[in-house]
Amino acid sequence: MLIKEWILGVGVAFLIFLAMLHVNVVPLLFLAGLGVVLWMMMDRRSAASMGNRETPARHSVSFDEIGGQEHAKKELMEALDFLRYRDRIKNLGIRPLKGILLTGPPGTGKTLMAKAAATYTDSVFLSTSGSEFVEMYVGVGAQRVRDLFRRARQTAKKENKDSAIIFIDEIDVLGGRRGNLSHQEYDQTLNQLLTEMDGMSTTQSPLVLVVAATNRPDILDPALLRPGRFDRQIKVDLPDKEGRLHILKIQTKGKPLAKSVDLEHIARETYGFSGAQLESLVNEAAIIALRQEKEEVTQQMFRDAVDKVLMGEKTGRKPTDDDLERVAVHELGHAIVSELMRPGTVSHITIAPRGNALGFVRQIPETDRYLYTLDHLKQQINVALAGSLAEELHYGNRSTGAQNDFMQASGLARTMVKCGLSRIGIVDEENLPDAVLDTEVRHILSEQDRVTRELLTPYKDEVAAFADLVVQEESIDGRQFRDWLDSVGHNAPTGLKNPVSGVVAMESDVSASF
Numbered sequence: 001m002l003i004k005e006w007i008l009g010v011g012v013a014f015l016i017f018l019a020m021l022h023v024n025v026v027p028l029l030f031l032a033g034l035g036v037v038l039w040m041m042m043d044r045r046s047a048a049s050m051g052n053r054e055t056p057a058r059h060s061v062s063f064d065e066i067g068g069q070e071h072a073k074k075e076l077m078e079a080l081d082f083l084r085y086r087d088r089i090k091n092l093g094i095r096p097l098k099g100i101l102l103t104g105p106p107g108t109g110k111t112l113m114a115k116a117a118a119t120y121t122d123s124v125f126l127s128t129s130g131s132e133f134v135e136m137y138v139g140v141g142a143q144r145v146r147d148l149f150r151r152a153r154q155t156a157k158k159e160n161k162d163s164a165i166i167f168i169d170e171i172d173v174l175g176g177r178r179g180n181l182s183h184q185e186y187d188q189t190l191n192q193l194l195t196e197m198d199g200m201s202t203t204q205s206p207l208v209l210v211v212a213a214t215n216r217p218d219i220l221d222p223a224l225l226r227p228g229r230f231d232r233q234i235k236v237d238l239p240d241k242e243g244r245l246h247i248l249k250i251q252t253k254g255k256p257l258a259k260s261v262d263l264e265h266i267a268r269e270t271y272g273f274s275g276a277q278l279e280s281l282v283n284e285a286a287i288i289a290l291r292q293e294k295e296e297v298t299q300q301m302f303r304d305a306v307d308k309v310l311m312g313e314k315t316g317r318k319p320t321d322d323d324l325e326r327v328a329v330h331e332l333g334h335a336i337v338s339e340l341m342r343p344g345t346v347s348h349i350t351i352a353p354r355g356n357a358l359g360f361v362r363q364i365p366e367t368d369r370y371l372y373t374l375d376h377l378k379q380q381i382n383v384a385l386a387g388s389l390a391e392e393l394h395y396g397n398r399s400t401g402a403q404n405d406f407m408q409a410s411g412l413a414r415t416m417v418k419c420g421l422s423r424i425g426i427v428d429e430e431n432l433p434d435a436v437l438d439t440e441v442r443h444i445l446s447e448q449d450r451v452t453r454e455l456l457t458p459y460k461d462e463v464a465a466f467a468d469l470v471v472q473e474e475s476i477d478g479r480q481f482r483d484w485l486d487s488v489g490h491n492a493p494t495g496l497k498n499p500v501s502g503v504v505a506m507e508s509d510v511s512a513s514f
């Protein structure tokens with residue numbers, strides 16, 4: 001770049017010099033302009049063909065550093081044995097494995113797995129992303145694919161390795177169904193990738209293995225999934241409780257944790273968190289410790305960090321006292337019903353504004369859960385509706401603070417209808433008229449509104465005093481809340497009381513116009 005500027009400077013000086021000698025510089029200026037344009041175009045091309053955007057791995061990752069994902073790890077290692085025991089594979093005449101597709105939500109460790117695969121097989125690692133092949137100029141993407149494979153082989157040779165792993169993140173960007181996006185450039189790039197993969201053989205040295213990642217395997221061009229291409233698909237799902245614990249252990253290794261820290265409990269509380277979110281949780285907790293000038297990270301800091309990862313940073317909003325009391329009453333509504341339905345599930349109640357929420361009740365899932373019974377869904381609707389109902393019972397009116405609750409409740413009701421759990425029985429989701437769905441959702445909601453009201457009414461008079469305490473303390477522990485609930489001592493109407501264990505999604509209250 002320096003040279004370019006230098007030449008430019010000299011050129012300009014020369015032109016000024018000529019102009020001072022009364023030479024006509026206009027044609028020269030024109031030529032110079034043309035030269036610059038040509039130069040810039042060349043620059044583009046060479047930058048494109050160098051494919052210099054792939055980043056080499058900085059440090060090697062091992063499978064031990066990946067928490068949970070036991071199944072995916074095992075499957076991947078088995079697949080990789082193709083590279084490790086190449087002779088045996090050749091003797092048996094087995095077709096070499098060319099592509100592995102990792103599918104799953106963001107932040108679950110797909111990139112980590114690809115890096116670990118390179119370490120495990122002692123391969124060089126090149127990483128790129130589907131979006132980096134997308135260019136306005138036709139042919140550039142295809143050129144980049146060609147260069148990528150060439151570079152992989154070159155690098156492997158240079159580093160004296162037998163194999164190279166090319167990692168393509170977001171493969172769906174370039175491997176979406178052809179014709180769907182109907183863009184010639186995508187087609188060329190994808191075709192080039194397929195050609196490169198088809199051209200690979202066992203006898204080649206170094207061997208190249210393509211590992212690709214996507215969270216949308218459904219939109220991939222079927223040509224990519226044909227045998228001999230990405231014929232191994234490995235699911236990398238959100239971690240279960242054991243997986244989360246494992247990830248937490250990995251991420252907290254070497255960090256100063258207070259004795260009070262119970263990683264098991266944190267793993268239980270973080271249902272639905274990805275590995276990346278857990279990593280960020282650990283980091284946030286440490287930042288809180290730093291801010292408080294503490295040497296150790298405590299359980300309380302982890303709790304705040306979970307709130308932060310879930311709901312966002314604490315906001316500086318200062319609601320009026322009236323609003324604070326209303327939020328407290330609202331949250332108590334959620335908490336009471338949650339506790340009546342599933343004792344022990346309230347982790348804490350907070351009315352410190354965070355993200356979009358003015359307050360929230362965090363619930364502890366009892367177990368990870370993948371199936372929901374009808375009772376369970378109804379209970380979740382009850383919990384969602386309880387905030388607004390508590391306001392109505394206490395103030396005689398509702399507010400705008402329950403928008404999110406209602407969205408959640410109707411979402412659950414829609415699930416009930418679509419899964420054949422409503423009074424109209426089994427339905428064909430595709431041919432379900434909107435009007436019917438609407439009527440059923442409304443029916444379910446009004447019924448559950450009635451049930452929730454019944455649950456809450458006995459607490460109508462006692463809520464006020466406790467709400468004051470919530471306002472004072474800003475955050476109330478689940479234990480303290482349960483003590484209060486016991487002291488009030490109403491029983492839930494029989495038939496509604498039986499707890500069903502399981503998870504209730506975190507719920508929050510978006511303030512529309514508070």
Ligand code: ADP
Nearest residue numbers: 066067106107108109110111112247275276279
């Ligand atoms: P993906 O590629 O699936 O989006 P990444 O592999 O890029 O996810 O993960 C991002 C970060 O999150 C990692 O660098 C790591 O710190 C953390 N992480 C994600 N999954 C795991 C896991 N299973 N074990 C340990 N850390 C993880």
Ligand code: MG
Nearest residue numbers: 107110111169
């Ligand atoms: Mg990634």
Ligand code: ZN
Nearest residue numbers: 387405508509
């Ligand atoms: Zn609410």
